[in-house]
Amino acid sequence: MISSILLLGGIGFLAALVLGISAVTFAVKMDPREQEVLDQLPGANCGACGYAGCAAFAHEITVNPEAEMACPAVNEKALEAISAVLGRSLGGSAPLIACIRCKGAPAETTNRYGYIGPKDCRAAQIVAGGPKGCQYGCLGLGTCEEVCPFEAIIMGEDGLPRVIESLCTGCGKCVSACPRGIIQLIPRTGNYWVGCVSKDTAKEMKPLCKVGCIKCGICGDVCPFDAITVSKTASAEIDQDKCQRCGLCVSACPTGVISALSVPRKVHIIAEKCKGCSICEQVCPAEAISGKVKEPYLVNEGKCIGCGLCIEKCPSDAIERIIS
């Protein structure tokens, strides 16, 4: 009894000694900030930063004072925390979000043949370019859902993938996985996108899909900012830098192929700066601005469509955009 206790205790002591010594002699010196930075990173190891994983990037950004914030998935709060840890201000890129540029659910589209192979869009694409009638549309086998490290894409009941806006970090994994190239990253600031990338003419597309872009060009005509390019051989394309999020194209589109992020986009008048000139009231197409001359004007958020026309015209820079 005693001997067993002594024996086991002795083995335990010896092992503890070996572990203790190796912990001291073989200790890897690590900048303690590295761990703090790593704690703030998303931890999905998605590789969108160009490094082997979150740990590799945390190391790089800690030891290299020149390193920029390359993680597209980091949120604003984490960015601030990392900046505080490293003692330098890191300008993160504008937050992005993935959008699915196809609205052709199986109910709206035709198939060319029955596909029974592996459940992976990339594999289906090899077989005569995929089973879908439209050679540009979503194959609906869920490869984007599969590769998303943040579980931000789910296959909807209609057979099309759906991006959960609150979870998407804009890492871009789905963009490179989609064999049809229908996933695009757009600024998170509430932009619009055309839910179709077909290069077919309206006549070619009609028998294949009921909801695609028919290249009518109406959106391009109504856009007050010249942000939409339209051609007969490519779906309408919204220039995200020019788009002011007025939403006129959405209501003008006859097939309803233009979508928007669900974040409401509004403007806000900074009372201290407003001189009460009433120009904003005059340009507002939604009659959302009211007030008395020479007093700060007010925005009715319920009516505001966030077109931003007032921002452009305001002589005293008193109007800003808010994402409420």
Place this chain on the structure above:
Amino acid sequence: MKTFKGGIHPPEEKQLVKDNPIVDFPLSSRYHVLVQQHLGAPAKPVVKAGDEVKKGQVLSEPLGFVSVPVHAPTSGRVREIGRIVHPVTGLLAPCIVIDADGREEWAHGLPLERDPFAMSREELMDAIKAAGVVGMGGATFPTHVKLSPPKDKTIDTFIVNGAECEPYLSSDHRLMLEQPERVLKGTGVIMKVLGLDRATIAIEANKPDALRLMREKAPAEIRVEALKVKYPQGAEKQLINALTGREVPSGGLPMDVGAVVQNAGTCAAVWDACARGIPLIERITSVTGRGIMQPKNIRVRVGTPLREVIDFCGGLNSVAKIIFGGPMMGIAQFTQDIAIMKGTSGVLVLREEDTNITAYSACISCGRCVEACPMGLIPSVLSKLGEKGMHQKAVENNLLDCVECGSCTYVCPANRPIVHFVKHLKALSRAAGAKK
């Protein structure tokens, strides 16, 4: 009898069409000539809508060395540069639509009368390239590229591939039986280009009549060898291994072991190009399978609409699958609105009962695919990696050596689409490589 290790022996089914003499397909009213009918760099159309073209006139110019032109199959007018489904990619691809005028006027000077054996090596190569000759077995790799090995490689073996190991098909068989001179003379021309004084014609033993005729007609320097009937006997690397015992190294090409292999149909096309200046505008195709009313071997122009070919062969009986090429490596089509191309060695129409269209299940690790693989790979492992999309691991398992012959898929009791997984992995690996 000579052969290689591994492989399978599916039902040959050649009796449907092998005794039917080649018939000329009549002139169509409209042709859809795909601009890209070869492996390699694209070509660019050089005609425009409204142009008058003559038979054999160049329609597109190659962009790069590994590229070939296409030619007008008959005289007529270019209707438009349109788009048609490409039988290989399944996507719409540019094609030159020609309305035939029925006059069949040749482009100026054609056909020529010249002696290829009096021409220099360079002149012959130029003639082959200008004629747009590609591998006629189905792979459509430009022939002039295969005939120009780099300086540091010595070629000592030239094999003419008459194995035709794909079940159902008999186009090479009929060509060797009915036009042996074209094959043999073309072989002579390629021997001259390669600077060799001997060649081997390899034919599977299930074509005794072709073997007999070739042995009778072949000059002393061309040897005719019978091969065991086994699939894929006509695959380049297996053919070289069977005849010479040499093994093409992993990741290598036949030229690494001093060998060049050309299909019998390619040899015939080379002869036409060199002796008569006739470009590759027609080929021999087996239209066969139990789903077609009258299986036929036809001499058909490149660009002929598939619908007309099917009508010419009595129409469809009942159809589950239409395949361009053979049942093992051919490509299934989803529409009849496509056109015959340079690599269409066969049009195979299968009925429901000739196919096995069922869902696949999990690998049971039985090892039949390992036994069947002629390349000595472990297809079961590749297929499992394919399910997970693990292409790096698959490359470590010699993914890139797979010739996609389909022997593994044929024997798999779980119906696993192993070749599909391999193609998927290869595409993933290529995409990852391109990103770097």
